[in-house]
Amino acid sequence: MDDEQDPRQRFAEECRSARDLFPERRLNQTELARMVRVSKSTISRVEICEGPIPPDLPPLLDQVFSTDGLFKRLYEQIAAGSFPAHSRRRMVLEPRAVAISAWSPTVVPGLLQTGAYARALFRAGDPRAGERELVHKVGARLARQDILRGSSPPDFSVVICESVLRRNVGGPEIMRNQLAALLLDGSQPTTVLQVLPFSAETHGLMDGSLSILTMPDGGTVLYTEGIRSGAIIEEAATVRQLSRAYDVLRASALSRDASADLIRELMEAS
Template structure:
């Protein structure tokens, strides 16, 4: 139970313990830092639960200590804990999904956001947030994108409403960079990015966002989100109904190439 309540503390304890019990000899922090290609101060901060854990560190620790993904799993729990309570289970499931489908009528999905775009959203949502809080929130959001850069990224299908591309978030430069990022993501072999144009009929899903996660065992889990709430949906009839609604949205959207052309046109005009 303690592990579930405080994965950050367990991460630190497991790191210290693994150093002490390293097969050849006890490793000091400097030696471990050299093996995982970070500074000694980074290892020190990790072991006293101070500051964020670099997202590329957990798999390196698993490799060095032969811990079969332990540090990666703990990191996923830590990352999930930095999100609002209603979205934490989704954050736990997302790194394990073999396929992810996203629909958004209002904003660029978090998996595809640039740091500046995410920061603008967080600043608008909480004008009193401190610089440290903003840095932490943006870092947590960007850390999610590690799953798209690994050796075996999930199949990703994204449909956004045209309004997402035209809505000014953070100013002209932020939007240009965000549109450029969408073009890059859309060009990746495992990603299909489409735009639902204004000319399409209003979809059933117009009033919110939807994520469809297909897990390794074939199970399908849905996540819907509003302004300050979110829900995991697993009831078979609901999953079938909303998955079908997503299929309709995707069929009504522009093709992959036509979507890229529209994004490029808006980027160049901004």
């Protein structure tokens, strides 16, 4: 098929085609739904490009149809298309990374946001956004988090500025729930969450956020982001410089346990 075809449309067509060409016999929607443990209406909506695709459906379709990750790859392209153009390549690379390191000086990183926290950010960023648009944006952001909840999540290291924990996004209840979610996420064996305290000195990443993606081949890709812009960085010298700055930042942050204690203290005080 044409590589430029809309991935959502191709997902629907591949699903219909795979049903029609199933080796034993043609599958109807009800039979496929039973095999992938969803409702017939879900399969119907997927095949007419209506509504979101359940995040656990693509790998099940790949399993049933023996399509070697085709549906998973298309789903990643669909998910990436929900984000601004400047961050779409990152959204494609992120699910493939074997390790992710992140520094966030302003907000809770998207991979760790609750739905209510994300919604408050989107509402503040675009006060004229309609309800459907907000639901779509929040859903797309939360779908990214599937990579941390699968059977083989990447190693995840994240440093969050203390100001992020103290900033009242969405009100006390939303922040209390967000802090509780950070405690839970930070307790996962593949996640190391640290807080950079106000007492830390000047560092090399004060200008903005940074994500470091380590790919299966050992290559490293960096992503930096501003208010309405972002950039992928692959130039070796810059990657080395910024990765070193992140290492220094981690060394200046509170330990994993001390970070959890601070989050717990702020949650109980809110």
